[in-house]
Amino acid sequence: MSSTPKTIQFEEKHRWLKMGIIVFLGMVFFLLNIALGSVFIPFKEFFKIVFGLGSDKLAWTNIVLNARLPQAVTALLAGAALGAGGLMMQTLFRNPLAGPSVLGVSSGASLGVAIMILFLGVQVGNINMFSQFAGNFSIVIAAIVGAVMVLLLIGMLAGRFKNNTVVLVMGIMIAYAVSAIVGVLQFYSLKEDLQTFVIWGLGSFANVPRGQLQYFSIAIIGGLLLTLLISKPLNAMLLGENYARNLGVNTSRIRYIIILLTGLLTAVVTAYCGPIAFLGLAVPHLSRNFFKTSDHLVNIPGVILIGGLMALVCNLIARLPGYDGALPINAITSIMGAPVVIWIIIKRTDFRADV
Amino acid sequence: MNCVLKTYDLSIGYHLKRGEDKILHRNIGLDLYGGEITCLLGPNGSGKSTLIRTFSGFQAALGGDLLINEKSLNQYSAKELSKVLSVVLTEHPVVGQMNVFSMVAFGRSPYTGFLGKLAKEDYHIIEKALENAGITELRNRQFQSLSDGERQKVFIAKSLAQETPLMFLDEPTAFLDFPSKVEILQLLRKTAWEQNKAILLSTHDLNLALQFADKIWLMGQDKPIVTGVPEDLVLSGKFANYFDHKNISFDKTTGTFTFDAATKQAIVVSGQHIKLDWLKKALHRKGFEVLNENGGSEPLTLVRFNLEKDVFELKLDNSVNGFNHIEELIEFLLGGESNTTSLATPSRSGS
Numbered sequence: 001m002s003s004t005p006k007t008i009q010f011e012e013k014h015r016w017l018k019m020g021i022i023v024f025l026g027m028v029f030f031l032l033n034i035a036l037g038s039v040f041i042p043f044k045e046f047f048k049i050v051f052g053l054g055s056d057k058l059a060w061t062n063i064v065l066n067a068r069l070p071q072a073v074t075a076l077l078a079g080a081a082l083g084a085g086g087l088m089m090q091t092l093f094r095n096p097l098a099g100p101s102v103l104g105v106s107s108g109a110s111l112g113v114a115i116m117i118l119f120l121g122v123q124v125g126n127i128n129m130f131s132q133f134a135g136n137f138s139i140v141i142a143a144i145v146g147a148v149m150v151l152l153l154i155g156m157l158a159g160r161f162k163n164n165t166v167v168l169v170m171g172i173m174i175a176y177a178v179s180a181i182v183g184v185l186q187f188y189s190l191k192e193d194l195q196t197f198v199i200w201g202l203g204s205f206a207n208v209p210r211g212q213l214q215y216f217s218i219a220i221i222g223g224l225l226l227t228l229l230i231s232k233p234l235n236a237m238l239l240g241e242n243y244a245r246n247l248g249v250n251t252s253r254i255r256y257i258i259i260l261l262t263g264l265l266t267a268v269v270t271a272y273c274g275p276i277a278f279l280g281l282a283v284p285h286l287s288r289n290f291f292k293t294s295d296h297l298v299n300i301p302g303v304i305l306i307g308g309l310m311a312l313v314c315n316l317i318a319r320l321p322g323y324d325g326a327l328p329i330n331a332i333t334s335i336m337g338a339p340v341v342i343w344i345i346i347k348r349t350d351f352r353a354d355v
Numbered sequence: 356m357n358c359v360l361k362t363y364d365l366s367i368g369y370h371l372k373r374g375e376d377k378i379l380h381r382n383i384g385l386d387l388y389g390g391e392i393t394c395l396l397g398p399n400g401s402g403k404s405t406l407i408r409t410f411s412g413f414q415a416a417l418g419g420d421l422l423i424n425e426k427s428l429n430q431y432s433a434k435e436l437s438k439v440l441s442v443v444l445t446e447h448p449v450v451g452q453m454n455v456f457s458m459v460a461f462g463r464s465p466y467t468g469f470l471g472k473l474a475k476e477d478y479h480i481i482e483k484a485l486e487n488a489g490i491t492e493l494r495n496r497q498f499q500s501l502s503d504g505e506r507q508k509v510f511i512a513k514s515l516a517q518e519t520p521l522m523f524l525d526e527p528t529a530f531l532d533f534p535s536k537v538e539i540l541q542l543l544r545k546t547a548w549e550q551n552k553a554i555l556l557s558t559h560d561l562n563l564a565l566q567f568a569d570k571i572w573l574m575g576q577d578k579p580i581v582t583g584v585p586e587d588l589v590l591s592g593k594f595a596n597y598f599d600h601k602n603i604s605f606d607k608t609t610g611t612f613t614f615d616a617a618t619k620q621a622i623v624v625s626g627q628h629i630k631l632d633w634l635k636k637a638l639h640r641k642g643f644e645v646l647n648e649n650g651g652s653e654p655l656t657l658v659r660f661n662l663e664k665d666v667f668e669l670k671l672d673n674s675v676n677g678f679n680h681i682e683e684l685i686e687f688l689l690g691g692e693s694n695t696t697s698l699a700t701p702s703r704s705g706s
Contacts, residue, residue: 094448096451229469231470231471232464232467232469232470232471235461235464235471236461236464238448238450238453239448239450239461240444240448242411242413242442242444243442243444243448243461245412245413245433246411246436246437246440246441246442247437247461247462247464247465247517248433248434248436248437248438248464248465249433250433288451288452289452292452293452293453293457294450294451294452294453294457295453295457297470297471297472
């Protein structure tokens with residue numbers, strides 16, 4: 001009788017410890033992200049800048065505070081948002097292979113972006129094209145609309161075809177179809193617009209300028225907080241729609257909330273950073289395996305922390321000192337993420353499990 | 356007895372496209388009482404699941420009304436309904452990284468707060484549900500590592516933790532081995548009696564339903580639903596009526612179903628002994644027509660049981676053969692059919 005609460009408290013203690021480890025690693029990588037880069041800054045100077053004392057060299061202060069810091073914050077938030085989006089999609093579709101980049105949600109957002117840049121010719125400057133480009137709210141809105149449209153379509157299909165594999169294949173097909181439309185748009189677009197779009201598609205956390213960072217942060221943090229609030233109905237959804245309904249969950253409403261939140265989080269990240277591959281798919285699995293639970297009350301903070309950490313790690317690798325500039329972030333997330341997914345599939349004894 | 360659920364003139368079925376309705380059953384008037392197990396029987400496609408889904412509020416009734424505790428189902432909010440009825444569905448979701456305790460804890464979900472944190476009392480209720488379902492020792496096991504029967508019990512425990520006066524179970528005994536089926540039904544009967552719950556379950560295990568059900572509802576395609584106490588349904592012939600099939604017939608005396616096979620030969624089995632009862636079953640299975648001794652003319656083939664020698668004695672054409680086992684006797688009879696000459700020289704005659 002008394003052993004149960006003990007075990008649960010024991011588990012919870014472990015959870016706090018695990019959270020602590022990830023928070024610590026996150027802080028380490030956050031600091032590394034702003035300390036390291038193509039320009040070498042001595043540690044002493046770096047700490048002076050970090051603690052607000054300023055450096056003798058104005059350029060260094062500029063690099064740390066105006067380039068690397070926003071980039072690190074963007075990576076942290078983008079990783080967290082994609083992880084949360086992936087978690088919600090895997091729960092909603094009860095499918096371990098669901099994720100923003102797999103089910104065409106990122107493609108939907110891309111289509112929105114493509115229509116704005118390539119078709120409507122939303123002006124994008126040449127010199128600081130990314131900041132102007134990403135700063136354009138119409139593009140962010142278009143991305144959200146595109147992502148939510150694809151999610152609604154997949155949600156409809158998932159309602160009709162209960163089979164997970166069918167939904168997954170349809171999602172992949174939708175992604176292809178949407179990409180094809182983007183391809184047609186590219187074919188008819190101007191060279192300069194096309195270049196902007198292609199570079200955006202490679203992904204980067206460096207595209208959110210300091211002046212835009214607060215909007216980006218508010219959207220992501222707001223979305224994540226709302227996600228935390230629906231952890232209880234999300235848990236019930238693990239049992240499937242009928243059981244969830246029998247536990248008092250308004251399933252059709254929660255479905256739309258999940259779709260809107262996932263759409264918002266994925267689309268904002270995609271609009272600013274490009275379609276980032278694999279993070280959304282891999283992070284929820286890392287969290288579930290690390291915390292040994294499917295409880296969303298644990299996993300939502302879990303994916304936020306692990307997602308942020310993974311994005312910081314990827315961003316650091318992309319900008320390791322020695323490169324001239326930065327590698328596309330998508331190359332890194334794919335190289336890191338694809339083996340993680342394969343490892344999950346091979347390793348999991350519970351492959352029959354829905355989530 | 357308290358009536359927990361009552362239907363008036365209920366119609367169940369599906370909304371099809373183009374606005375048409377496919378009505379499976381109409382004018383249904385049924386009652387569920389606290390402290391009783393009601394078994395829902397009927398062939399596949401007769402609408403058992405549809406009825407349970409309609410009762411659970413998963414799909415709308417196509418007409419009539421459904422009252423739970425004298426309040427219409429439509430007037431319940433999702434939250435209120437979750438405290439009145441709990442379901443155990445046919446297919447269990449397979450959730451990874453979830454232990455049995457957490458699965459059962461879902462039953463407390465209608466009662467917990469915004470984030471679903473369990474209070475001390477919730478822990479107590481979950482423990483009790485685990486105990487009542489007999490799965491206390493599984494508490495820390497991973498749900499997906501359990502057998503089908505254990506998973507079924509976990510969901511029943513979840514349902515118990517939900518503390519609802521009504522419990523609906525859609526084929527809880529499907530896919531289980533026989534002892535597990537009995538165990539599940541015993542558990543449900545205990546629950547119904549001790550906690551005064553009204554339990555409705557659909558099943559294909561007719562024999563078990565006859566033994567465990569307080570009431571039986573018979574559903575068939577294009578037939579009205581028949582209800583009653585199992586014994587009454589058997590005696591009135593309604594039970595047999597619902598399941599009579601070309602080759603299947605229901606034996607009122609034994610309460611079992613028999614399968615008619617083309618009869619090859621009539622054999623009279625004489626006497627009363629458990630071994631003769633089992634011999635009759637074996638002969639029946641092999642397609643012989645088994646007759647009881649009628650005292651008339653001496654039959655051609657007759658089997659008796661010799662208690663002293665512990666052998667079956669087969670009298671055939673004035674010769675008597677003894678057999679220790681049913682297998683030998685059957686082989687002898689079947690062999691004799693194909694080759695009559697061997698009758699004269701039985702290869703294995705006992706003592």
